[in-house]
Amino acid sequence: MKPELTTQFTGLEFVNPFVLASAPPTESKRKILKAFEAGWGGVVTKTIGLHPVENVAGPKTIFQRTSEQKPYVSRNKRPDTVSHSSWNWELISDQPLEQWLPDLEEIKTTYPDRMLIGSIMAGAGNEEEMENWRKLARACVDAGCDALELNMSCPHMDRKDMGAHIANDEDIIRSILGALKGAVDVPIWVKLTPSTSTLVDAAGAAYDAGAASISLCNTFPSLPLMDPETFKFEVEVDGLVTSGGLGGLAILHQALQRVSDISRAYPDKAISGIGGIKGFREAFNFIAHGAGNLQVCTAAMEEKGSGGIGVNLINELTTDLADYLERKGYSSIEEFRGIARERIVEHSQVRRKSDAYNGGYAKSA
Numbered sequence: 001m002k003p004e005l006t007t008q009f010t011g012l013e014f015v016n017p018f019v020l021a022s023a024p025p026t027e028s029k030r031k032i033l034k035a036f037e038a039g040w041g042g043v044v045t046k047t048i049g050l051h052p053v054e055n056v057a058g059p060k061t062i063f064q065r066t067s068e069q070k071p072y073v074s075r076n077k078r079p080d081t082v083s084h085s086s087w088n089w090e091l092i093s094d095q096p097l098e099q100w101l102p103d104l105e106e107i108k109t110t111y112p113d114r115m116l117i118g119s120i121m122a123g124a125g126n127e128e129e130m131e132n133w134r135k136l137a138r139a140c141v142d143a144g145c146d147a148l149e150l151n152m153s154c155p156h157m158d159r160k161d162m163g164a165h166i167a168n169d170e171d172i173i174r175s176i177l178g179a180l181k182g183a184v185d186v187p188i189w190v191k192l193t194p195s196t197s198t199l200v201d202a203a204g205a206a207y208d209a210g211a212a213s214i215s216l217c218n219t220f221p222s223l224p225l226m227d228p229e230t231f232k233f234e235v236e237v238d239g240l241v242t243s244g245g246l247g248g249l250a251i252l253h254q255a256l257q258r259v260s261d262i263s264r265a266y267p268d269k270a271i272s273g274i275g276g277i278k279g280f281r282e283a284f285n286f287i288a289h290g291a292g293n294l295q296v297c298t299a300a301m302e303e304k305g306s307g308g309i310g311v312n313l314i315n316e317l318t319t320d321l322a323d324y325l326e327r328k329g330y331s332s333i334e335e336f337r338g339i340a341r342e343r344i345v346e347h348s349q350v351r352r353k354s355d356a357y358n359g360g361y362a363k364s365a
């Protein structure tokens with residue numbers, strides 16, 4: 001019997017658990033249709049908002065590589081390099097909501113069996129912004145979205161009431177989810193920023209306020225590198241740069257740890273794993289730590305000749321997952337989801353070479 005790639009997640013059926021994350025691969029109807037044709041189980045649209053968007057007058061994303069010969073990280077083309085990360089300072093979608101709505105409708109009608117998740121973002125702190133969340137949510141759901149993902153994690157907003165600036169503030173998280181209660185009847189995923197020390201509490205607040213899942217991680221707030229000879233940043237406009245987001249392989253381990261933290265604190269809750277997935281091994285690790293759904297961005301964008309949507313990648317991911325399930329005799333990812341949870345312990349619970357070590361020991365005086 002062929003193993004089952006179909007996955008239930010937040011009450012939705014995915015033909016496979018691999019989803020394109022909210023980013024350039026999902027920025028237009030054309031790309032999303034191509035992604036579904038290629039085999040992705042779902043997409044989270046590029047984040048849709050209500051305020052005008054004007055991106056920087058220069059490249060919005062760079063892909064950084066490193067090599068064994070000269071192992072520095074740079075976007076500069078060198079032979080024999082491998083991918084290290086993406087860095088971007090791209091804002092949310094510059095396509096207005098009104099233009100998105102017929103597109104969403106057409107996408108859902110063309111691919112009814114694929115999951116269409118609308119990523120939305122508004123501000124916080126007053127009723128007008130709460131109404132903005134409701135307006136975006138209702139419009140996307142009416143146009144056919146199966147779920148919503150609330151972007152509370154964009155790392156490059158100037159507005160203090162948006163994106164990562166919300167800084168996982170539990171009151172704000174509760175207020176936004178509260179505002180959406182009763183407004184729509186679809187699962188709501190919440191994408192939090194990985195860059196606070198209050199992440200687990202924030203996830204708890206979101207689940208408590210009705211979130212069906214947490215999506216983690218968005219890119220990590222970060223700066224691009226400066227060249228020691230030219231004093232130019234790897235990406236800049238008129239010599240200036242600002243906080244952007246690091247994605248790709250470089251964030252894999254940090255993303256896993258954060259998914260693990262949330263998954264161990266709330267083992268019965270859903271979590272969608274994102275950050276550095278390039279193939280089955282990375283996806284496996286997120287599932288082992290409890291993720292029931294996998295999102296991919298940088299690796300899809302990097303795939304040459306795919307129009308930035310990872311045509312070979314989705315083929316490889318599904319083939320490798322199917323092979324793995326078959327080889328291990330598993331009927332679905334549920335049979336190994338979360339297997340790493342119990343093996344992540346306090347430092348003091350790990351065996352020592354002798355009894356002498358006392359540093360950080362939970363029971364030490």
Ligand SMILES: Cc1cc2nc3c(=O)[nH]c(=O)nc-3n(C[C@H](O)[C@H](O)[C@H](O)COP(=O)(O)O)c2cc1C
Binds near residue numbers: 296
């Ligand atoms: C160019 C670019 C644009 C992005 N835009 C958004 C966005 O609009 N909304 C959002 O929630 N995440 C956005 N992201 C973050 C991705 O969805 C994803 O969380 C992140 O890149 C980590 O995944 P990766 O390591 O597979 O790239 C963007 C990422 C990149 C590289």
